[in-house]
Amino acid sequence: MPAQTLAAQPGRWLWTCREGFESHLFEELLWADANPRLLGPALLESERRPDVPPAFGRAAEKVIATWAPAGGAQVPVEDILDALSGLPTHVPWVLRAFTPDSERGNTQAGRAEALEAAVRAAIPPHRLLEEDHRARDAGALLVGLCVAPDGVLVAGAVSAREALSLAPGGRRRMKRAGESPSRAAMKLEEALDGLAHEPGRGDVCVDLGAAPGGWTQRLVARGARVVAVDPARLMPELTKNPKVQHVQQSAFAYAPEEPADWLFCDMAWRPQEVAQLLAKWGRRRWARNLVANIKLPMKDKNPLLLRVKQILVDDGGWEGLTVRQLYHDRDEVTVTAHRMR
Ligand SMILES: C[S@@+](CC[C@H](N)C(=O)[O-])C[C@H]1O[C@@H](n2cnc3c(N)ncnc32)[C@H](O)[C@@H]1O
Structure with a gap:
């Protein structure tokens, strides 16, 4: 890790990731011939953006300008506006200031907030979009200001349609619902947030x-019917719910009575064996949509992840595969895919 945050170079891509996962993102970028460089905790840059988004990248933007004034002095807002003046103005902008998600990075949160407010105040309001969900449809430009430790400031941009995430620095914080039984529920909410469609009324999941039922609870709340497979106990309110059928056995021994609209999987089990199980579901066309959380507690994550992807696509026939470490994922990644009938 560099002793001080390094400044990203204009024309390269700036990446954020979860702190502690820099080496995994570095490796993915290296394997994709993207010539990566570690800038600091939770922050990397690369020469180009790989065609397949790296699993451990949370957000990426093309660097427009970088400042690293001596002594960490404030960069005048006029200088930032000047750097942004070359960006297209015929499309709306989504403006986001963010810090690298690291212990030191997070100490800059106040600076980031103040900077975003100052830049925002200088841009006519009609040129800025607030709601993420409209940004992609509107062909907006995501303009990111990365406020890093050691006085480093990086301005970058990426088309909203191509952005890995529209959340600041890729941190899509889902709200913790009062009655939610587990942190797991937020992983599911974040995964569903990134999909073009969600499970709904009448869907079989x-x-x-x-167990204990965070995902199941979120699915029944959307009106779906859920077959919850787990040898462990579900929370009592779910066992009484007529929309929930608890199959108290190993998922490896379970076969559905009817094809499902959605297959969800958050099993704490060995990734390769889970991938083989999900591939069986794909091959037998037992489900049309897949959302799975794959646990990666091992040190060497990327070779295993490659194998998991290969099993899902080659053996399972799953299509449109996405593999991402979401904000709420810890030592794990979230996979989504679908299967044409
Ligand atoms: C991280 S927890 C799931 C949390 C759940 N998604 C929620 O929202 O409450 C992992 C679960 O995997 C289950 N599990 C492990 N091996 C399994 C197997 N072979 N079949 C079914 N469930 C299994 C464990 O019993 C445990 O409840």
Whole structure:
């Protein structure tokens, strides 16, 4: 890790990741011939953006300008506006200031907030979009200001349609619902937030590794019917819910009575074996949509992740695969895919 945050170079891509996962993102970028460089905790840059988004990258933007004034002095807002003046103005902008998600990075949160307010105040309001969900449809430009430790400031941009995330620095914080039984529920909410469509009323969902029931609860709240497969107990309110069928056995021994619309999986089990199980579901066309959380507690994560992807696509026939470490994921990644009938 560099002793001081390094300044990203204009024309390269700036990446954020979860702190502690820099080496995994570095490796992915290296394997993609993107010539990465570690800038500091939770922050990297690369020469280009790989065609397949790296699993451990939370957000990426093309660097427009970098400042690293001596002694960490404030960069005048006029200088930032000047740097942004070359960006297209015929499309709306989504403006986001963020800090690297690291212990030191997070100490800059106040600076980031103040900087975003100052830049925002200098841009006519009609040119800025607030709601993320409109940004992609509107062909907006995501303009990011990365406020890093050691006085480093990086301005960058990426088309909202191509952005990995529209949340500041890729931190899509889901709200913790009062009655939610587990942190797991937020992982599911974040995964669903990134999809073009969600499970809804009348859909049949199978939830492998469902206990204690955070995911199942979120799915029934959307009106779906859920088969919750887990040898462990579900929370009592779910066992009484007529929309929930608890199959108290191993997911490896379970076969559905009817094809499901959605297959969910958050099983705490070995990734390769989970991938083989999900591939079986794909091959047998037991489900059309897949959302799975794959646990990666091992040190060497990327070779295993490659194998998991290969099993899902080659053996399972799953299509449109995305593999991402979401904000609420810890030592794990979230996979989404679908299967044409
Ligand atoms: C992280 S927890 C799931 C949390 C759940 N998604 C929620 O929202 O409450 C992992 C679960 O995987 C289950 N599990 C482990 N091996 C399993 C297997 N072979 N079949 C089904 N469930 C399994 C465990 O019993 C445990 O409840």
